[in-house]
Structures are given as C-alpha cells and as structure tokens.
Amino acid sequence: MKRSIRIVTAALLLVGAASLAQAQDGPPPDPTADPLMISAGFLSAHPDLRYRLLGLERYREQRFEDAFRFFQRSAFYADKPSQGMVAEMLWKGEGVAQDRALAYAWMDLAAERGYLGFLGLRERYWNALDEAERARALEQGQAVYAKYGDAAAQPRLATVLRRERKNITGSRTGFVGSLQIFVPGPGGYQPIDGSKLHDDRFWDPEKYMAWHDAIWARPMIGRVDVGEVEKVDEPEPLPSRIPKAAPETDAQEPTTPDADESGLGTQPPQPGQAASGP
Known part of the structure; x- marks a missing residue:
C-alpha cells in the first residue's frame, strides 16, 4: 500500500511536459514550467495551478502543514490533483491528524471526473477501511462535496478565468497576431508571444477543463509489466458512494500562509522527489 501511494504522489508532482505529451489534439505547452508565463501574471489568474504549485513547493520542503493548506485552497478551485494530495496527506497523517475516513472522502472527490489513478486509490482506500470508518466517510463526504465538488468549485474557477482574461494585455480586442508582451526576466525585459498567453485552452472554462x-x-503512474503484452478491457469505474449534497456556492475560501512566490514555477519538481517520505 505504501509503495503505491509513493508512486502516485510522485505522479501528482509531474505538472509538466511528460504528462502533457499524452493529451490529444496538440495540447498547449505547460504554462507552469515557463518562467516568462509566470512573470506575465498567468498564475495569479489561475488559482488552481497557483496554489497547487505552492503546495508542492512546501511539500518538497517537508513543510507539511503549509502544504496541506495550499492544497485545500487549490482544491477550492476544482483542482483534482490537489484534492488527491489532501487525501494522501490525511491518509498518512502528514501535516494533519491522520483520518482515513476523511481521506477516503477526499479521494472519492478527486476521482469525481473518472480519472483512473484516483479511482484506483479510492478503491484501495475503501478496501482498507473498517465498517465504522466507511460509515463516517460517507457521512463526512457530503460536506466535502458540498464545498469542493465540481458543482460548486468549477463555477468559482470559471468566474476567475473570465474576469482575469479581461485584464490580460490585448485580450479585449481578441487580436493577438504579432502581439508581444514584455515581462521582467533574466537580464531585463523579455517578450513572449501573445498567442501563447491567450490560448483559449487557458481561459475558456470548458476548454480549460478539457485540457x-x-x-x-x-496520469503517469509507475507500473512494471512482465511477460507478453496483453490487451485487457478496463472495467467501468464504480460511481461515487457518497450521497449527493447541495453545492455551497458561497462557501468561504480556505486561508493559506503568506507565500514567497518569487521562484514559483521556475524549478519544476522532478519525478520521485516527494516519494521519499514514510
């Protein structure tokens, strides 16, 4: 069990190009790996990615209490990897009191869109719980879904994306053509292609979710296959066990510590860096 958790934790840290390469229809380059995009204010307009990266930075530094809070704040904006990290930290008791029942509720939430890696962990969690923990997981999960489920969180993120797009240079006219945006960088101001910053997949809520x-x-989860390659039909994923709850559209955003973001996104975590914990 611990081995599989380490593998998936490492996979969650891979925000960059290796995972993006699996996307269809020519995915845009990873904006969180581009210091110039970060300097252009991209992360301030995308709180899901911003707080996930801050959580990952703190996690790598083993500042687990801060990491947990940043992941929760990212989760508030429908970020499934951050919801999975909240579950992992609750399951292992990193930066927060261990609570396996609540961890299951969060992993069920992370699997809400049918992502295979999170579905697999959700089932492992469920199989490890006793009957009392299962009952509590289903009860507590309703409050988790009410505040952090897609029905509540996706509209929040959509509001931010639409609002912040209006504040990006050149977006009001919709013309990006040969537009260049100058941002501070090493050795002075540097230009970035406006079409890169204005890619619809970063700003249109539906396209952003599809990305x-x-x-x-x-997701990239380590696996070793032995023997001949065999095609196996994937079973239909089980639906959530947690009863539906009315979305809390006016829920209060989680608070986080003040953060130094000067180097955020400039040094993407490498595979396995967070996998050395217990």
Missing part, C-alpha cells in the same frame, strides 16, 4: 481531463484521465 485538465486530457492530462489527468490517464
């Missing part, structure tokens, strides 16, 4: 789906539907 995430393309990345996380089949």
Whole structure:
C-alpha cells in the first residue's frame, strides 16, 4: 500500500511536459514550467495551478502543514490533483491528524471526473477501511462535496478565468497576431508571444477543463509489466458512494500562509522527489 501511494504522489508532482505529451489534439505547452508565463501574471489568474504549485513547493520542503493548506485552497478551485494530495496527506497523517475516513472522502472527490489513478486509490482506500470508518466517510463526504465538488468549485474557477482574461494585455480586442508582451526576466525585459498567453485552452472554462481531463484521465503512474503484452478491457469505474449534497456556492475560501512566490514555477519538481517520505 505504501509503495503505491509513493508512486502516485510522485505522479501528482509531474505538472509538466511528460504528462502533457499524452493529451490529444496538440495540447498547449505547460504554462507552469515557463518562467516568462509566470512573470506575465498567468498564475495569479489561475488559482488552481497557483496554489497547487505552492503546495508542492512546501511539500518538497517537508513543510507539511503549509502544504496541506495550499492544497485545500487549490482544491477550492476544482483542482483534482490537489484534492488527491489532501487525501494522501490525511491518509498518512502528514501535516494533519491522520483520518482515513476523511481521506477516503477526499479521494472519492478527486476521482469525481473518472480519472483512473484516483479511482484506483479510492478503491484501495475503501478496501482498507473498517465498517465504522466507511460509515463516517460517507457521512463526512457530503460536506466535502458540498464545498469542493465540481458543482460548486468549477463555477468559482470559471468566474476567475473570465474576469482575469479581461485584464490580460490585448485580450479585449481578441487580436493577438504579432502581439508581444514584455515581462521582467533574466537580464531585463523579455517578450513572449501573445498567442501563447491567450490560448483559449487557458481561459475558456470548458476548454480549460478539457485540457485538465486530457492530462489527468490517464496520469503517469509507475507500473512494471512482465511477460507478453496483453490487451485487457478496463472495467467501468464504480460511481461515487457518497450521497449527493447541495453545492455551497458561497462557501468561504480556505486561508493559506503568506507565500514567497518569487521562484514559483521556475524549478519544476522532478519525478520521485516527494516519494521519499514514510
């Protein structure tokens, strides 16, 4: 069990190009791996990615309490990888009191869109719970879904994306053509191609969610196959066990510590860096 958790934790840290390469229809380059995109204000307009990266930075530094809070704040904006990290940390008791029942509720939430990696962990969690923990997981999960489920969280993110797009240079006219945006960088101001910053897949809520789906539907989770390659039909994923709850559209955003974001996104975590924990 611990081995599989380490593998998936490492996979969650792969925000960059290796996972993006699996997306269909020519995915845009990973904006979180481009210091110039970060300097252009991209992360401030995308709180899901911003707080996930801050959580990953703190996790690598083993500042687990801060990491947990940043992941929760990212989860508030429908970020499934962050919801999975909240579950992992609750399951292992990293930065928060261990609570396996609540961890299951969060992993069920992370699997809400049918992402295979999270579905697999959700079932492992469920099989490890006793009957009392299962009952509590289903009860507590309703509050988790009410505040962090897609019905509540996706509209929040959509509001931010639409609002912040209006504040990006050149977006009001919709013309990006030969537009260049100058941002501070090493050795002075540097230009970035306006079409890169204004890619609809970063700003249109539906296209943005589709971009995430393309990345996380089949995440990079380590596996070793022995013997001849065999095609196996994948079973239909089981639906959520947690009863539906009315979305809390006016829920209060989680608070997080003040953060130094000067180097955020400039040093993407490498595979397995967070996999050395217990």
